[in-house]
Amino acid sequence: MMKHILLTFLFLICAFVTQGQNKSPFENVIITSQKKKTQVFTNEKGELQVNVAPKDVGRFKAAKLVRYSDLGARGDGKADDIDVIAATHAFANLHGLLVKADNGATYYIGGKERTAVIQTDTDFGTAAFIIDDTEVQNRNVAVFTVSSALKPFKPEMIPSLKRNQKKIDVPLPSPCLITVTNANVKQYIRFGLNQNNGSSQTDIFVVDKNGNVDMNAPIIWDFDQITDITALPIDETPLKITGGRFTTIANKAESKYTYYNRNLAIRRSNVLVEGLEHYIKGEEDHGAPYGGFINIGECAYVTVKNTILTGHRTYSTIGAAGKPVSMGSYDLSVNRALNVSFVNCSQTNDINDNTYWGILGSNFCKNLLYDHCILSRFDAHQGVANATIRNSTLGHMGINAIGSGVLLVENSTIRGRSVVNLRPDYGSTWQGELIIRNCVFVPAGGKSISASLISGSYSGQHDFGYTCYMPEKITIENLRIDDSQHPENYQGPAIFANFNPQMTDNSYQEKFPYVKTKEVIIKNITAVSGKALRISDNPFMFRDVKVNTGQ
Secondary structure, X not given: OOOOOOEEEEXXXXXXXXXXXXXXXXXXXXXXXXXXXXEEEEOOOOOEEEEOXXXXXXXXXXXXXXXXXXXXXXXXXXXXXXXXXXXXXXXXXXXXXXXXXXXXXXXXXXXXXXXEEEOOOEEEEEEEEEEEOOOXXXXXXXXXXXOOOOOOEOOOOOOOEOOOOOEOOXXXXXXXXXXXXXXXXXXXOOOOOOOOOOEEEEEEEEEOOOOEEOOOXXXXXXXXXXXXXXXXXXXXXXXXXXXXXXXXXXXXXOXXXXXXXXXXXXXXXXXXXXXXXXXXXXXXXXXXXXXXXXEEEEEEEEEEEOOEEOOOEOOEEEOOOOOEXXXXXXXXXXXXXXXXXXXXXXXXXXXXXXXXXXXXXXXXXXXXXXXXXXXXXXXXXXXXXXXXXXXOEEEEEXXXXXXXXXXXXXXXXXXXXXXXXXXXXXXOOEEEEEEEEEEEEOHHHHOXXXXXXXXXXXXXXXXXXXXXXXXXXXXEEEXXXXXXXXXXXOOOOEEEOOOOOOXXXXXXXXXXXXXXXXXXXXXXXXXXXXXXXXXXXXXXXXXXXXXXXXX
16 A cells, blocks of 8 residues: 655744845745655645655665765766755655765755755765855855754743843743844944944843753843743754865855855754865955855854864945945854854964955854864854853954953964954943953064054944943953064053043043943063053043052
């Protein structure tokens, strides 16, 4: 008796990046098991359909894995294999099977609007993937999306939240990732050439089934009201993605903010990506920017390990203020995500070459980590709560951040213009503590520059939607400053850059006062120039900062 299995999988692929993008259409994959040959095809409705013969179903289930070639992938680097790749993952998701690429194969992926949804362990092995972005039907649609079979839901609306609140009064079926929004409050009202009207107040945090908040990633805002709340159950079983050599053939689109998201989008918690490589070919003197080949969002507990990435060329366009701006273009992007670690990651191009944009952009994150990384930039745009850079080397764009909690930089070499740049476009704010320990600072990668350890800019005249803070306490221990290439009039390294050149006496009035650092603890700071560490080119602005030495 012929057995028919007909299941339709509906996957919502979210392409959220730093600048915000539209969601793709629903993706249909129809799976049947009829007594005819195993094949992948598009039916008369234009839906992707896969028929897997019953004997093959049994064989794959017995082996506990399915390969792309099992369903007809050519792997010759010429035929477009994306339909078969997507169908293979849909079949594997149905039966809980491992997916394996064929070692030595080269899979060509053209510009078709098709996403392979990964819900099971996947071993890309030594296979190569060519992602051709020269003719793309929908630049917002990911090539691969790692998703959960667990579905988000709308819990009971809670009326309000407080910063550092320990528990929410909402019954939950299991530990969940909670996202809350108050659309009536705007924050991160950006200043400068990319100015905007801000983002709705938002927060993301983990709670257990009893509503207890994980205080390692606490609630960071007071919410007078909540206009939207979403709960996403957290997968307890780890999902592992290994190997793969991916090459993007870059788009040739006009240089404007039309971000391409032809990527590996991770939208599931508890994921490990290990041993992946990403390369870029075909960049010319123009092109649209990228939203991160590894794009992590709406999830928690993600580790990217032993991975090789590539920086994108920097292109310019006309910004919101009507003036030319360089466009951010990323190979790593992290948005609305908690506990994300990059371990032993590096990039193919020179981390000191400023013709390539810095490799990471992030928004609304908590607990980000670089460990044993050699990358051109760490960046937190619309805030990070707690970030750690250790055992790493940062290139020409250095460490850029705003946020709260503890920002820890240790056992690292920083080759940016400062050790930490507090982003001026979001108010140069860090509400918490900064620790710099056992580091080497090479100002501007060895170019002639007057060195400052902490940079930023704050006029006090712009409303960012929140009070702006400098780190309340700054600890700098065992820092070597290689300022040997300093300019002729160099006065020596400064703790703080000149955050406001107009604030030189009490006559300057801030409409939105900056909460200054209370204390700086310094111990064992040496400069190759032989010059002593000083407070700032603007001693008036930092006149009340207490500097302690030798503790």
